[in-house]
Amino acid sequence: MYGKFLETSTGCVVGGAGPAGMGLLFNALRTGAIAEMAQYGLIIVDASATPGIGRLGDYQITANSVGDVFLDCLRDPAMAEVFAPLQESEAYWRIRNQDQQAPLLSQVGELLLEASQLVLDHIVAHYSVQLWSETLITEVICDNDEYHIWVEHRGQMQRIRSRSLVLNLGGRQDPQCLLSGLKAQGLALPPLAAIRSADSLLRMSPQALRDTFGPVVAQGGSFSVIGGSHSAFSMLENIAVALESIGLEQVNLIHRSPIRLFYENVEQAHANGYVFDPVADVCPISGRVNRSGGLRYRALAVGREVLERGFVGTTSVRARLLQVDGSDAAQMCAASEVLQHAAVVMQCTGYQPLLPLLRRGDGTAISLRQVTGGLDSDPSGCPCDDSGKRLHGLHLFGLGSGLGVDPLLGSEPSFSGRIYGVWQFHHDASRVVIDSVLQRLADFASRPAPQVHLEMEVAHGWPERLVGGDWIEAAT
Ligand SMILES: Cc1cc2nc3c(=O)[nH]c(=O)nc-3n(C[C@H](O)[C@H](O)[C@H](O)COP(=O)(O)OP(=O)(O)OC[C@H]3O[C@@H](n4cnc5c(N)ncnc54)[C@H](O)[C@@H]3O)c2cc1C
Structure with missing residues (x-):
């Protein structure tokens, strides 16, 4: 099927080095587990x-978190040497100077990119970890106890055989x-309504939003945001700020669950006149109100304005809230009417994991079982297939996958x-994954190794860092 290709074997592949994949590497370096992972082979x-x-x-x-949350791992004494250059970094001091406020994500991105590069350089230089950048994972085959990970680099395919795979490619x-x-709620969209993913809209500048939606505003088309989370309120604000000057007057927000606001404690919530369920909405351990699902920081401010005044933040754009949990027939009817005439619908209803093709050794497709908000996985992010069988050695915990509440x-x-x-x-999610990967690798290392015959040739076309595998002349 693939003709001639280069093959490499390793203990663990970290597929996707965004905040989730990097979080695991930060944690492994911080705790010293990186040395053991690298001994088994880490790509x-x-x-x-x-x-x-x-x-x-x-x-x-x-x-939706204060600057301190992003700095916590970086100032661990165990990382002092690796992160010493950050003391000279503008990006670092920008976040340090707002450690008790919520920074812009663009600023967080600059800091995390610098920190990630320090970590990657360090582990490649000191632990012989291999970094394959500009390399796309195209397919993963789960064959007995191994994962066969097909990757493509500048048009050439390579197969990595690995005992474990940490796969966080985003959502x-x-x-x-x-x-x-x-x-499922008895609602529908007209065939011509444009469904736009908030994920792409939230990455657009105000000018890009005006260029995209200017003609719709000019024609008096209606805008509806669907969802009630941090992304939905961020979307509401971005669209109102960008389009107010060209005549946008109203955005509809259609949500199923009540709009939940975060408070540090019940006293604060009461003082703000916020109505909540004293049992269902309060974390029994921290005492925080809507600790996981509540709007925080900027989204909280926008949410309050919308609930109290009916306007989006400080703009003159009205927000019309319609709750579609089925409890209020008038709101259901109004939502149905709004959706029937929607010109643009902005999807803020959560994420699914971005996955390569997943197959079993016999070629049959694997689909991962989903639950509300992500994948049906165990505490180490190990998912189930549709029949409920766990895919041991595979771990996902990033955007679109997540983990259950601990x-x-x-x-x-x-x-x-x-x-x-x-x-x-950086902490709890990746810690369990590291433990699970190392346990699995130790278990395999204690078993007798299978006999494998490999044909060696020179690896033309692959950059030096990728050479070191074996050419295989077989089909999968
Ligand atoms: C709008 C929004 C706001 C958020 N705000 C916050 C916040 O304020 N605070 C917070 O803690 N969290 C926040 N999150 C949650 C989370 O931290 C981010 O979504 C984070 O970017 C998720 O990291 P990730 O690594 O799972 O995915 P991504 O950031 O999408 O990274 C995926 C990585 O995989 C790589 N990749 C993709 N496809 C392939 C492939 N086929 N082969 C190889 N590599 C591939 C990409 O190059 C990338 O490096 C937010 C999420 C969203 C959607």
């Missing part, structure tokens, strides 16, 4: 020419998920989504 594969930040820095919005927003979600850390009972964020990537 990092990323599509980008400058791996380390993924999409986070592209979003033209404010973070996507499937319009079909939006349509079936609406259908009962020891707590969350509000009303939160049914998955947890992900940079702090988790």
Whole structure:
């Protein structure tokens, strides 16, 4: 099927070096686990020419966490030597100077990219970890106890055989998920309505938004944002700020769950007149209100303005909220009417994981079982296939995948989504994955090695860092 290709074997592949994949590498370096992982063989594969930040820095919005959250891992004493150059970095001091405020994600991106490059340079130089940048994972075959990871670099294919695979390639927003979600609520969109993914819109400048939607505003077309989370309120603000000057007067926000606001404690919530369920909305461990699902920082300010005044932030654009949980027939009817006449629908209803083709050794396709907000995975991010069988050795925890709430850390009972964020990537989420990968590699190392015959040839066409594998003349 693939003709002649180069093959390499390793213990672990980290596929995708965005904040999630890098979070695992930061944590492995911080805790010393990187040495053991590298002993078994560790290859990092990323599509980008400058791996380390993924999409986070592209979003033209404010973070939903304070600067301190991004600095926490960087100031660990174990990382002092690696991160020493950050003391001279403008990007670092910009975040340090707003460690108790929510910074712009573009600023977070600059810091994390610099920090990631220091970590990658260090582990490549000191632990013989291989970094394959500009290399695309195209297909993964789960064959018995091994993963066969097909990668493409400048038009050439290579296969990596690995005992474990940490796969965080980011997320996507499937319009079909939006349509079936609406259908389940008895709602539908007209065939010509443009469904736009918030993921791409949130990465656009105000001018780009005006260029894209100017003609719709001029024709009096209606805009609807679907969702009620951080992304939905960020979208509401970006679109209102960009299009107010060219005549946008109103945006509809269609949401299923109530709009949830975050408060440090119940007293603060009461003082702000916020109505919440004292059991379902309060984390029993931290006492925080809507700890996981509540709007924070800039999105919280926009959310409050919308709830209290009906306007988007400080703009003169009105926000019309319509809740479609089925409890209010008038709101359902109004939402149906709004959607029937929608010119633009902005999808802010969460993410699905971006995955390469996944197959079993016999060629049959594998689809991963999904739950609200991500994948049906165990605490180490190990997913299930559709039949409920766990794919041991495969770990996903980034955007679109997430992890279930850790009962020891707590969350509000009303939160049914998955947890992900940079702090988790640097700490709890990746810690469990590292332990699980190392346990698996140790188990295999204690078994007798299978006999494999490989034919060696010179690897023309691949850059030096990729050479070192074996040419294979077989089909998969
Ligand atoms: C709008 C928005 C705002 C957010 N704000 C915050 C916040 O304020 N604070 C916070 O902690 N979290 C935030 N998050 C959550 C999360 O931290 C980010 O989504 C983060 O970017 C997720 O990292 P990731 O590595 O999973 O995905 P990505 O950032 O998308 O990175 C994916 C990586 O995989 C690589 N890749 C993709 N396809 C392939 C392929 N086929 N082969 C090889 N490599 C590939 C890419 O080059 C990239 O490096 C936000 C998320 C969104 C959507």
